[in-house]
Amino acid sequence: MTTPLLEIRNLSTAFPIRRGIFSRTVGHVRAVDDVSLTIGRGETLGLVGESGCGKTTLARTLLLLEKAHGGTITFDGTELTQASPNQIRRLRPRLQVVFQDPYESLNPRMTVMEIVTEGLITHGRIRRREMEGTATELLHDTGLGPEMLHRYPHEFSGGQRQRISIARAIAMKPDLILCDEAVSALDVSIQSQILNLLMDLRERHGLSYLFISHDLSVVRHIADRVAVMYLGRLVETGTAEAIMQQPQHPYTRALIAAIPKAGGPRRDKPLRLPGDVPSPANPPPGCPFHPRCAFAQDRCRTERPALEPCGDDAEGDTFRREVACLRKDEI
């Protein structure tokens, strides 16, 4: 078996909670709590969960924008949390990101040409006089015409801006692109254009994606494997098909049941989750999901379930199904 492109082991990221006039640290919010994940070459991993579950913090930690409090991030054989600034500078171009808000993630004072070639210039990969030719190619690759080169971001619609963000990301010839809610702000007709573009580029350039979204139907469409996050922890992983067709964890089940699906069966009162997601600053003891879980028993309130293989998938299979639930074999 080849080594995966990205391997995360027991990663945790915490933010201090400060109180009072001296801003004393009174505790920590564990935004990402003991998460392990792998992404293979050419593979798309979907990461889903509700707001505040830690998806974005996980992405920011991978980009070294947040400090990891524990665990390792191994990218193509290099351990990022221990890497030297030099090593990081060399690896950074291979790990790119596309953000949710195409209105705030592009510099309004730069032309499209400057935006998409900025990284290449910074890393000395092209000279200034090559900018125009390179930018034209990149725009062509993402479905934009050369007449856009000298325009500014405000002249573009949301969908076109997201194409510019994608052109900027692929300019560095990355191995992995983190898409953080990259299509969530777009209308359906534009969203499908961008999803098609991402799938085309993946095929053409052999890219891997970490595709973060709260929208399970989008994730199901583009991802090979899916990881479901709740309160900073992974509760279930498996192939996109397996997760959508046979969700095992009670949270995944409720999440999938809650998606209104056009043309699907209409239920008067489908499986409902009571209450809100608890505050990550004060997570419940035991299984973090137990206060909202219909299957919770006494031991769920005290014992913390680990992510463990589940079902009859072959041992050692990279696509195996993992579930963090004490009662996974009973329910």
Next chain:
Amino acid sequence: MPALLDIQHLSVSFKTDEGRVPAVNDVSLTLERGQVLGLVGESGCGKSVTAMSILRLIPQPPGQIDAGKILFHGHDLLPLPIDELRTVRGRRIAMIFQEPMTALSPLHRIGAQLVETLRLHRDLDRKAAWKIATHWLTKVGIADAAERMHAWPHQLSGGMRQRVMIAMALMLDPVLLIADEPTTALDVTVQAQIFDLMRDLMKKDAGLLLITHDMGVIWEMCTHVAVMYASEVVETGPVDAVFENPLHPYTRALLAAIPGNAPPQQRLPAIPGQVPSPLNLPDGCHFADRCPLVFERCRREHPPLYTKDNRFSRCFLAEEANT
């Protein structure tokens, strides 16, 4: 008997530096009691402006209602003096907005805002109003309602604030509820809880106008649907009929573009191009440039709404199907 809500030929425009921009063009919609009418379309198509116009909530100027009637139980709301309209707002017709962050006053506690609303419309003393408000907070699923009455809006999560807004809208027992993307900012599991509350209201024979961009929401919640594109209604009809056999090519394309409906990993049937700018709408059909079935007449002539078995479609193909 007149319909609960009958919008006739509504046109609304906004004045901008670049001239008058039509936001809503000749929109007609009907909603009966007990029905849920979904108004669906992409950003900028005019669905929110249509909804805001019902209670005359669009800022005038720069906005202006150029033509049309908004009949509520047969009475036109548009010429109504503002103090008479105020007796309709809230009590008869309630509205829930998309942004629960901005719809509540940040300077007043939750309880005070709920009590004020109640006492404005009903003859109640503070104590009685407080009791009713607390009861409604419990009803919309807020834990420790008595305590939350004393909370400030910023102390609540987005989902809780939206539930406060819903309590505020529902506690006056409106006969018409207008909800503009009420769950877009919320997680799906919270969205499901809020839809349950709205279904309860429908059981009391009220009418709901639900504005959304999510076809899945239309399918689960609505009895009827109106699809808007570039300031116009392009198709209306009962939800089952429209989803099974969309008459307008835009509706068909919109339904096909939903990721959940297509086989995974395959290219999605995307709609090429973009929505035309409202400053520069084509003379013919607004969808002509993106339509896979476009023919010569579409670019020359603007299609009217054709009727077919109680359904409407703004497409020349619907006319041909009729003859």
